[in-house]
Amino acid sequence: MQPRNMSMSGVVDLAAVKAAQEAKAKAEQTRAEAARHGGSxxxxxxxxxxxxxxASFETDVLxxxxxxxxVIDFWAEWCQPCKQLSPVLERLAVEYDGRFLLAKIDVDANQMLMQQFGIQGIPAVFAVVAGQALPLFQGAAGEDQIRQTLDQLVQVAEQRFGLTGLTVDPDAEPGGDPAQAVQEGPYDAxxxxxxRALDSGDLGGAVQAYRNVLSDDPGNPEARLGLAQAELLQRVADLDPQEVRKNAAERPKDPAAQIAAADLDLVGGHVEDAFGxxxxxxxxTAGDDREAVRLRLLELFEVVGAEDPRVAKARRALSRALF
Structure with missing residues (x-):
């Protein structure tokens, strides 16, 4: 699987939203299940x-x-700067106490991965967060620079993706897989x-599957996110973007026209435009028209996620508009 680029500037598209929220939900579920079953x-x-x-990239990295x-350290045996950088990264991985995992990839033995990441020279260091790849630095780097970069990575991973890292126990048996102790959740299947339905384009099937989960577990975060996204994609699937934009421009007070345009805005990654x-x-608007618009805006908040600062800003603006 080829890695996707991720910007640390906070730009959100629908794929990034899905990855972030699913990662956070999965991490929370894993921790909760481990605690429930008495595992650390x-x-x-x-x-x-x-x-x-x-062969192991999908499982061990993605x-x-x-x-x-x-954090991925691309290295080779013949690379002298790599021999200076790699021990520093290994030491910091232990020092950061589980806030990141260090994956070492020998480029000579894994040319395909080197090509997929677009690496022109080594040492090269990347990170993968919630399935999304971003470059950290290439070439020689001082320890202070490395620490600053890692600190930023850890902060972004926690604030945007809810990833707080791994629990480290000095007495744990090396080579153990903590995930094995976690039983499958009741709604995992x-x-x-x-x-799978969402990825294959079966939007109706995805909507129904998420609703089935929510009928038994209304607060399930992964199902709530998935349903909001699937319903959004279902709504825009048959829209003519040019006609929707024309209608919205000509009928600024028409709730249906503005709602359709806002859906397209969000799918296109224009989060603030959709909210605004x-x-x-x-x-x-007023009455039922206003309520319909308000409810659609809340649905779009659900897709983007409460942690996104644009949602918090838009919520404040909505409160001012209502009251």
């Missing part, structure tokens, strides 16, 4: 540095990045079916 979910300090190849930021459009429509 702890790893040994020795397990904070792992060797990864093309999947693990849903619970902890994974349904949620997995919903994700509906807040302005709330100000122009």
């Amino acid at each position: 979910g702890a790893v040994s300090p020795a397990d904070l540095v792992i060797d990864v190849d093309e 999947q693990r990045s849903a619970e902890v930021p994974v 349904l949620l997995e079916a919903a994700v 459009r509906l807040i302005e429509t709330v100000q122009r």
